[in-house]
Structure formats: structure tokens, C-alpha cells
Amino acid sequence: MTEWKGDILAVGVTEKDLARDAKSRFENVILSKIDSKLGGILAEVSSEEDFSGKVGQSTVVRITGHGSKRVSLIGLGQSPSTPAPFKGLGEAVVAAAKSYQASSVAVVLASSEGLSAPSKLSTAYAIASGIEFAVCVCLKCIEACDYVVALDDVWA
Secondary structure, rough: OOOOOEEEEEEEOOHHHHOOOOOOEOOHHHHHHHHHHHHHHHHHHHEEEEEOOOOOEEEEEEEOOOOOEEEEEEEEOOOOOOHHHHHEEEHHHHHHHHHHOOOOOEEEEOOOOOHHHHHHHHHHHHHHHHHHHHHHHHHHHHHHHHOOOOOHHOOO
């Protein structure tokens, strides 16, 4: 995923995923890997912006010299046990894509521990439902306007 090329790499994180070791590095393998590739910017930004992974929290970091143009951390709460936080992740991804005029977005979960195979399928469905819902809301807003936007330019 650190080699993926596109506009936004969106990472769904729980509060537990943001735990750090004695050297202030993420203990979560995926976050640690991404953060080390980015020179520690995610750890720095999450501390500066008091990002703790709570539901509804998000932060976007612009990066250069890497595959993606931006990395977004999106909070899922303590340990999601319902589809709602994952649907919110999908909605947040669309909001970020719209705000930053992204045409390509990748979504990854920092951890999937505790998710059975059927749970993983339900999680993917919830994320996709959130994306679909947010896109439909955006389309209704566009239809209400007096101008037309080429959606290929907004979402690929």
C-alpha cells in the first residue's frame, strides 16, 4: 500500500491503532510502516492535531515524493462492533475526495484483528454503503444547482 499511486490513501484507524511505543512510534504494523515511509509525519500530525481515532475525527496530510499525494487518517472509535463506523469511513472518504478534488482513492484499515471472514465482508459492504450514500448526497446537491459538474473529474 505504501507503493500505491493515487490522490488519497485513506486509512481507517481505531483508538487502539494509535498506541505508541517508548520511542513514540506506532505499535500498529500498518501505521508504523506507512509512517516510517513518510518520515514520521503521521505520528507528528496526529500528536499536533490531537487525533485520537475517535469516530468522526479525520486528518489529511499532503505529502510529496511518494505514491499518493495525500494520506488521510479517519477515526473508527475504540473497537467498532457495528457497521456504523465503517459506513462513516466511506462517507469521510467521499468528503475528502470532494474537498481535495481527488480522482483516485484507496481505502485500507490499519487493523482487521478480531474480524472473521464474514465480518470482513460486512465491513467492506458498510464502507461501500457509506461511499455510495455520500456520492448520492453529492449528486442530489449537484442536481439542485444551476451548473453541471463532470463527475469523471470528481470521482474516477
